[in-house]
Amino acid sequence: MSQSVGRALAILPMLAEGPAGLEQVATRLGVHKTTAMRLLRTLHEHGLVYRQDDQRYRLGARLFALAQAAAESLDVREIAHPHLVKLGEVTGHTVHLAVYEDREVMYIDKVDSRYPVRMYSRIGRPVAITVAAVAKLLLADLPEPERRAVAERLEYPMYTPRSTPDAPALLAELAAVREQGWATDFGGHEESINCIGAPIRGADGRTAAACSLSAPNVVVTADELMTLLPQLRRTAAAISDDYSGRVPA
Amino acid sequence: MSQSVGRALAILPMLAEGPAGLEQVATRLGVHKTTAMRLLRTLHEHGLVYRQDDQRYRLGARLFALAQAAAESLDVREIAHPHLVKLGEVTGHTVHLAVYEDREVMYIDKVDSRYPVRMYSRIGRPVAITVAAVAKLLLADLPEPERRAVAERLEYPMYTPRSTPDAPALLAELAAVREQGWATDFGGHEESINCIGAPIRGADGRTAAACSLSAPNVVVTADELMTLLPQLRRTAAAISDDYSGRVPA
DNA sequence: CAGGTTGGTTGCGCAACACGCAACGTGCGT
DNA sequence: ACGCACGTTGCGTGTTGCGCAACCAACCTG
Incomplete structure (x- = not known):
């Protein structure tokens, strides 16, 4: 429904398979690097993805907190x-x-x-x-x-x-x-x-x-x-x- | 960075506090109902939120899978x-x-x-x-x-x-x-x-x-x-x- | 060490897309 | 039966997210 949100969320299962670099994410999403970057940044700001030392992204620890809350509800x-x-x-x-x-x-x-x-x-x-x-x-x-x-x-x-x-x-x-x-x-x-x-x-x-x-x-x-x-x-x-x-x- | 994505992600911690209806989400986000709805729909399509019987939204089970994957990585x-x-x-x-x-x-x-x-x-x-x-x-x-x-x-x-x-x-x-x-x-x-x-x-x-x-x-x-x-x-x-x-x- | 390659970052113009309005449904309470 | 609250749909407008192109930096490779 909402393009950018959809794309951003599609990144999460990708990263669930393992850490990935910007380019990798971009090509798998079928968007330009710069677009992928903006999405990743936003995800990062909200703690859903984390940028490890080698600049690759992986799922962030905030997910633990959310899953915990989901479980409790x-x-x-x-x-x-x-x-x-x-x-x-x-x-x-x-x-x-x-x-x-x-x-x-x-x-x-x-x-x-x-x-x-x-x-x-x-x-x-x-x-x-x-x-x-x-x-x-x-x-x-x-x-x-x-x-x-x-x-x-x-x-x-x-x-x-x-x-x-x-x-x-x-x-x-x-x-x-x-x-x-x-x-x-x-x-x-x-x-x-x-x-x-x-x-x-x-x-x-x-x-x-x-x-x-x-x-x-x-x-x-x-x-x-x-x-x-x-x-x-x-x-x-x-x-x-x-x-x-x-x-x- | 990316407005709609940021808004969508801001919904998650909100729902972590407990289930909420559309209107509630909209006002707390400071956006129009219809906007909130589009965001929630997208989140829903990706399994991050779930719509319970009373039409209120809560965090979805997909979060478990993501958190699990995050843990494994x-x-x-x-x-x-x-x-x-x-x-x-x-x-x-x-x-x-x-x-x-x-x-x-x-x-x-x-x-x-x-x-x-x-x-x-x-x-x-x-x-x-x-x-x-x-x-x-x-x-x-x-x-x-x-x-x-x-x-x-x-x-x-x-x-x-x-x-x-x-x-x-x-x-x-x-x-x-x-x-x-x-x-x-x-x-x-x-x-x-x-x-x-x-x-x-x-x-x-x-x-x-x-x-x-x-x-x-x-x-x-x-x-x-x-x-x-x-x-x-x-x-x-x-x-x-x-x-x-x-x-x- | 120069030159190429790969991957990440920044600035910018264009139009797509997300926004909010207004109008419509629908269910519930009085 | 009526009104209210809340969710849903269609649509025009302009904000915003898009991709291009150019710029860096790091790493190989000859």
């Missing part, structure tokens, strides 16, 4: 966190929390059996949206047109033979997930990792977030993991209660 | 992390890692005795630059003109009676720190918290980062904490070796 996370920690302690497995936002699914919290961690590991990385249990839960609850639109626009990488192959398969699975109120990913992303997920619902009944329990095959079989499903669902329900209570919207 | 952190973890395990105290960037000091990693955590707690929050041990170390090694300029522009909040009161006091302490090669903060930020820090130097000998060890009074006295100084300095030296070896620049 996601109140689902605040509310869910203690529940997730407890679930992690009890089961000893990895717990994830994810939300859907603008055709993307993002992990926003993670609890390992021993490490309560934010912004770590997969948090901030793109979720395998076609196979992850949390993704299925979040997509399953989208309004029909958007769900279809998203499903059809996705790519379907075959991480493993059990990965969801295409849009029809995904939509079918989403229907099932919607029906049963929970989701699984048995080796669909990594051969040896199984995963079960449950939805967190807001006061309006819509799925506001999803949490999941993951464990490698070598620790527990898929069947054994499934025995934890009731516990996971109880946790999700507890979070839903807290969440819908506190955010009546 | 800070190779000091990568290199230092294992050392910090070890130090945390051995001493049982909290370890911080910080860098200086554009007149600000940022925590970029933290290790608690039990929790290795990134982007958590104070990471991303402004460092108490006038009192923190790591801040003193980083400021102490700035070139004279910049150091003076920074010191004089700072505010000197008296968190406690032991906080650094003004620029001359800070500059005096920086000189001492520079001399001795380590820094302390005994109750200067929070009455009951003591802290010691040591510099991490790059191949050129400049201080590239600083790490610190913090503990509350009730656990160890300042004197006891000081007995860990040699260990802290060894860790910092080890990181420096790794770092200067790997980044000959």
